[in-house]
Amino acid sequence: MVSELLEKYIWLVNTFLRAREHGISLPELQEMWERRYGAAYSRSSFNHHRDAVSQIFGIEIECDRRTNRYFIRYSDDVKDSDASSSWLINTFTVNNLLSLGRERLSGRVSVEEIPSGHTYLAPVMEAMTDSLEIRIQYRKYTGNEITGYTLRPYAVKESARRWYIVAYCNERQSLRIYGMDRIVSLEITGKHFLMPDDFDADTLFRNSFGVYLPDSKPEEIIFRASEKEARYLEDLPLHQSQKVVSKDGNSVTFSIFVCPNESLIMEIFRLGPRIEVLKPAHIRKELAAVAVRTARLYGDGVSADDASGSAMPGMLHEKKL
Numbered sequence: 001m002v003s004e005l006l007e008k009y010i011w012l013v014n015t016f017l018r019a020r021e022h023g024i025s026l027p028e029l030q031e032m033w034e035r036r037y038g039a040a041y042s043r044s045s046f047n048h049h050r051d052a053v054s055q056i057f058g059i060e061i062e063c064d065r066r067t068n069r070y071f072i073r074y075s076d077d078v079k080d081s082d083a084s085s086s087w088l089i090n091t092f093t094v095n096n097l098l099s100l101g102r103e104r105l106s107g108r109v110s111v112e113e114i115p116s117g118h119t120y121l122a123p124v125m126e127a128m129t130d131s132l133e134i135r136i137q138y139r140k141y142t143g144n145e146i147t148g149y150t151l152r153p154y155a156v157k158e159s160a161r162r163w164y165i166v167a168y169c170n171e172r173q174s175l176r177i178y179g180m181d182r183i184v185s186l187e188i189t190g191k192h193f194l195m196p197d198d199f200d201a202d203t204l205f206r207n208s209f210g211v212y213l214p215d216s217k218p219e220e221i222i223f224r225a226s227e228k229e230a231r232y233l234e235d236l237p238l239h240q241s242q243k244v245v246s247k248d249g250n251s252v253t254f255s256i257f258v259c260p261n262e263s264l265i266m267e268i269f270r271l272g273p274r275i276e277v278l279k280p281a282h283i284r285k286e287l288a289a290v291a292v293r294t295a296r297l298y299g300d301g302v303s304a305d306d307a308s309g310s311a312m313p314g315m316l317h318e319k320k321l
Helices: 002-022 026-037 043-057 075-081 083-100 117-130 227-235 262-270 281-301
Strands: 061-064 069-072 132-139 146-159 162-169 174-179 183-192 219-226 243-247 251-258 275-279
Touching: 002 026, 002 043, 002 069, 026 043, 043 061, 117 132, 117 146, 117 162, 117 183, 146 174, 219 227, 227 251, 262 281, 275 281
Parallel strands: none
Antiparallel strands: 061 069, 132 146, 132 183, 146 162, 162 174, 219 251, 219 275, 243 251
16 A cells, blocks of 8 residues: 555656646546556545655655646756655656566566565554554574564665564563564564654665664775776765875775774675775774685685686676676
8 A cells, every 4th residue: 555655746846847847737647647547537636646755755846826737846956856755756767667567578677676565664654644653573694593573674774685673572671673584474464663753764774885783883984996996986986985085096095984894894895806994903904804814715625826817617707887
């Protein structure tokens, strides 16, 4: 039910964005709605949807009383004015296009699946909207035991193709994070909770990397990237705090301000010799230790030529366009 309503709200927003300042009259909109959904569209339903779009996305569908045409003011600005609304609009728009064109575009669109996102995202957001506690059965990665938790869902967060719930756990009496792909079952209870006035997910994760709650003080990490790799890092920063420190002919030096964790170490290690952490020393030491442990796994299988960067026979070169 929630996902169906959101889809209709998104359709309304996109319809008015395409109309721009010219706007759309109610009869025109009713005709477009009937073609899209195969049902009549009353004025009262439209007004109800206008209110919902305003509350959810902060977007006002206005009416020009001189022409009786409805429009969204400053259409170009609306698309980028709020990151969360923009993400939601873009996500549902793409999903709708994929659904409508599945047969005609078969074999031509490839997407990566986010585990359990479609299963639990909608009910969790419904519970968040009404400030209702949820009850989940949860299986950790560390074992097969299933544990029940009663949560107050404060926020949802997507990271590395997984959806997570940021919630206060009644049993543990603390703020915790739960991966939706590890949820066995979920139900919305009828018990309301009071949302903390000062909670903000972006602020909570500002100095974190990935989906980990900060458990240490943030620190500046400075690293140098090859000229080629720097182009990708400038388009897709390692962290939201990333800044350019200096540039020379062959490399670019960046800095990030973050709480170090295992996820950050592995992400830096994934980039291999294309970047080098300059400081702090303890991050360099940890990366060197990971490199040594990895090299030991392959023993004598790595030759001097392989270490210098040449590919082993039969291996594919990674190519970025």
